[in-house]
Amino acid sequence: MELLFEPWPWYIGGPAIAIILFLLLFTEKRFGMSTNLKTLCSIAGAGKKIPFFAGDWKSNRWGLIVALGAAAGGFIASNYMTNGTVGVIHSDVVTTLNEMGIAGAGKDFMPAALFSTDVLQQPKVIALLALGGFLVGFGTRYAGGCTSGHAISGLSDLQWPSLVAVIGFFIGGLIMNHYLLPYLL
Amino acid sequence: MKRALIYFFIGILFGITMIKSEAASWFRIYEMFQFKSFHMYGIIGAAVGLGVLITQLIKRFKLRSFFGAEIQITPKAKLVKAPLIGGAIFGLGWALTGACPGPIYVLIGSGYFPLVIVLAFAVLGTLCYGWLKPRLPH
Numbered sequence: 001m002e003l004l005f006e007p008w009p010w011y012i013g014g015p016a017i018a019i020i021l022f023l024l025l026f027t028e029k030r031f032g033m034s035t036n037l038k039t040l041c042s043i044a045g046a047g048k049k050i051p052f053f054a055g056d057w058k059s060n061r062w063g064l065i066v067a068l069g070a071a072a073g074g075f076i077a078s079n080y081m082t083n084g085t086v087g088v089i090h091s092d093v094v095t096t097l098n099e100m101g102i103a104g105a106g107k108d109f110m111p112a113a114l115f116s117t118d119v120l121q122q123p124k125v126i127a128l129l130a131l132g133g134f135l136v137g138f139g140t141r142y143a144g145g146c147t148s149g150h151a152i153s154g155l156s157d158l159q160w161p162s163l164v165a166v167i168g169f170f171i172g173g174l175i176m177n178h179y180l181l182p183y184l185l
Numbered sequence: 186m187k188r189a190l191i192y193f194f195i196g197i198l199f200g201i202t203m204i205k206s207e208a209a210s211w212f213r214i215y216e217m218f219q220f221k222s223f224h225m226y227g228i229i230g231a232a233v234g235l236g237v238l239i240t241q242l243i244k245r246f247k248l249r250s251f252f253g254a255e256i257q258i259t260p261k262a263k264l265v266k267a268p269l270i271g272g273a274i275f276g277l278g279w280a281l282t283g284a285c286p287g288p289i290y291v292l293i294g295s296g297y298f299p300l301v302i303v304l305a306f307a308v309l310g311t312l313c314y315g316w317l318k319p320r321l322p323h
Binding site: 007009013014017018024025026028030034036040050062065066068069070073074075076078086087090092096105106108115116125126129139140142145148152155158160161164165166169170173175177178180184 | 195201206209211216219224226228231248251258270283287289293294302306310316
């Protein structure tokens with residue numbers, strides 16, 4: 001029962017993700033969330049100008065339904081499956097983030113400095129979110145998948161291009177985390 | 186319609202998992218790239234460990250889906266430059282916003298509305314990739 005309200009340890013979260021992979025494979029789909037971004041481009045009519053987006057997007061409609069469910073799941077978990085606590089964040093990380101002006105580590109689920117509704121009046125934060133979003137969208141499609149498609153589905157299928165992609169994720173992630181974020185935030 | 190409900194339900198499970206495991210948390214992603222916690226590595230490691238088992242059992246025993254067809258697992262394109270360069274570009278965005286393409290929807294549903302900006306620009310980024318694709322190394 002506590003599991004419904006407490007933050008989950010990794011040994012619950014990891015297997016839960018494997019269950020999602022299992023359910024999608026056994027309902028004849030694959031676990032890959034970035035394809036939705038391409039589907040949205042196709043729905044918006046990008047296929048008329050760019051061949052990459054042409055073709056029948058309706059075969060990917062299931063992915064949009066999963067995304068809609070994901071939003072509903074987020075709403076349910078954040079509102080009805082919480083006791084207001086989050087998991088412990090390493091004290092060094094809390095200190096580093098506080099020095100960078102990012103408060104709330106170990107207390108809040110997300111940093112208010114980046115994701116509270118107030119940031120919609122801060123051009124700098126809007127620019128950072130826009131830049132980050134652009135890199136996520138461009139990079140995942142270039143790489144042919146994201147954390148779900150490559151790191152979970154691809155590695156589970158022992159696909160070496162997925163291992164290359166995960167190495168890429170960490171190269172980019174470490175550069176941003178260690179060398180760029182201190183200047184950007 | 187019935188299948189749509191199944192996918193919606195799977196999505197709900199995914200959303201709950203992303204929040205409860207904190208895999209959608211910006212703080213957790215930051216901590217992971219600082220190598221200060223086992224949490225995210227444990228999640229990915231356990232998911233992949235069980236995922237290998239599930240995937241290999243499907244292939245070895247040619248298992249059938251709940252709907253009766255043999256499960257097809259399409260291999261990824263055998264490329265090096267695209268997953269490496271594209272992956273690194275995604276990694277930059279992931280470490281900045283903490284948002285993978287899945288958690289974006291989860292977080293918007295949770296009420297973190299500035300993620301709508303991330304989503305809009307992620308669609309734009311995908312659009313730009315599709316446009317530039319013929320000129321990029323793969």
